[in-house]
Amino acid sequence: MTHVTLNRRQVLLTLGASLGTALLPKVSFAGELATLRIGKIEVSTFSDGTFDIPPAWFPNAQPEALAAAGETITIGVNQWLVRSGARLILIDTGAGPLFPGFGQLEALLAANSVDKADITDVIITHMHGDHIGGLARENSGGFVNAKIHVNKAEWGFWTDPDLVSKMPAEMTETIQGVQSIVAPLADRVVTHAGETDLGDGLTLVPMVGHTPGHSGVRIADEDKSLLVIGDALLSEALQFANPETTYLLDLDPQQAVETRIALLQDLAASGGLFAATHIAYPGMGQVERKGDSFVFKPIA
Numbered sequence: 001m002t003h004v005t006l007n008r009r010q011v012l013l014t015l016g017a018s019l020g021t022a023l024l025p026k027v028s029f030a031g032e033l034a035t036l037r038i039g040k041i042e043v044s045t046f047s048d049g050t051f052d053i054p055p056a057w058f059p060n061a062q063p064e065a066l067a068a069a070g071e072t073i074t075i076g077v078n079q080w081l082v083r084s085g086a087r088l089i090l091i092d093t094g095a096g097p098l099f100p101g102f103g104q105l106e107a108l109l110a111a112n113s114v115d116k117a118d119i120t121d122v123i124i125t126h127m128h129g130d131h132i133g134g135l136a137r138e139n140s141g142g143f144v145n146a147k148i149h150v151n152k153a154e155w156g157f158w159t160d161p162d163l164v165s166k167m168p169a170e171m172t173e174t175i176q177g178v179q180s181i182v183a184p185l186a187d188r189v190v191t192h193a194g195e196t197d198l199g200d201g202l203t204l205v206p207m208v209g210h211t212p213g214h215s216g217v218r219i220a221d222e223d224k225s226l227l228v229i230g231d232a233l234l235s236e237a238l239q240f241a242n243p244e245t246t247y248l249l250d251l252d253p254q255q256a257v258e259t260r261i262a263l264l265q266d267l268a269a270s271g272g273l274f275a276a277t278h279i280a281y282p283g284m285g286q287v288e289r290k291g292d293s294f295v296f297k298p299i300a
């Protein structure tokens with residue numbers, strides 16, 4: 001995988017109990033592709049690239065945690081392709097052409113015989129560039145037949161024509177970038193308020209804070225489930241041990257902390273399987289509670 005080191009402006013511009021394992025789905029690798037079954041639903045995880053970001057982007061992280069994390073913190077950029085019923089659903093689209101070294105999703109889909117025109121739905125966890133970038137190419141990235149699902153508050157926030165004047169000047173280019181990518185998609189976007197059943201075992205679940213309508217996706221069938229949490233947790237190196245650690249691009253850091261802690265508590269109590277965008281590929285596992293902290297237990 002390609003590592004790309006970005007400065008802060010570049011990313012602002014773009015980003016805009018003990019656990020039982022008996023019920024856990026098994027992850028198989030076909031080539032480099034991690035695939036698992038949630039009941040009858042098949043979920044494959046793709047990587048669009050990785051970011052190396054400075055520790056200073058976690059502004060309230062404890063000094064010893066930052067020192068242990070090293071000079072840069074590498075984060076993944078994962079997407080999920082879900083086959084359920086008659087539908088082929090992509091969750092997030094990666095950074096696409098927005099950064100050098102990214103856009104790997106496109107070749108990976110082709111290498112796995114996935115025609116982007118066959119994708120019926122694209123679910124967007126939130127509208128930062130590393131999640132909507134794959135829609136930035138000509139013809140909306142080739143997802144020409146897909147309905148695009150996004151939380152209503154998320155869509156409303158980023159497409160507000162007055163947003164530039166309401167936000168700090170350093171966000172102007174980010175906002176204009178997001179608006180230029182999504183403007184051609186408006187007639188294919190379906191917005192959803194609150195928790196929404198999208199059918200075929202998928203539910204859009206608000207997990208706000210990182211952005212105003214940031215949402216995860218619960219994938220469930222039979223007695224299995226996988227909770228995709230998007231950017232509700234960014235850094236496996238810092239935010240399991242101390243979930244109060246905030247991230248530079250959280251639009252409401254305090255709300256993001258509350259959301260993360262509630263999620264980690266639920267996941268630790270249930271032993272449920274989850275997947276996150278920025279945990280190192282394939283970015284899936286369980287959470288174990290350890291006092292006020294949490295420990296990540298990767299499953300692959």
Ligand SMILES: [Zn+2]
Pocket residue numbers: 128130131231277278
């Ligand atoms: Zn992200």
